Amino acid sequence: MTTKKQTKKGEDSRKNKVQREKTVKEGGEGKKTTLFDHVLVPQHRILNDEEAIELLSKYKITKSLLPRISSKDPSIKLLKAKSSDIIEIIRNSPTAGEAKYYRVVVTD
Secondary structure (H helix, E strand, O other): OOOHHHHHHHHHHHHHHHHHHHHHHOOOOOOOOOHHHOOOOOEEEEOOHHHHHHHHHHHOOOHHHOOEEEOOOHHHHHHOOOOOOEEEEEEEEOOOEEEEEEEEEEOO
């Protein structure tokens, strides 16, 4: 017959074991991985105001004509981008080497 203390202790050790295994899979003690560390996730960055103006004038468009990306997107949350920020997404391409895409953040 087990007591509550024994059960809690057993549960705690199982939780700790799972946490240790998760830490090892993520790259060891003290190293935190993010979404952007995954090989299939392209680089994202927020354009500053100057770069945004240059981009819009180069293509003679407004922000409303850019493709949209949701503020709920995990990468946008991680960047802490605000609504109407322009995001540059840099993808590796087998033919072009590197392809840049631009999205404007919208609130859902």
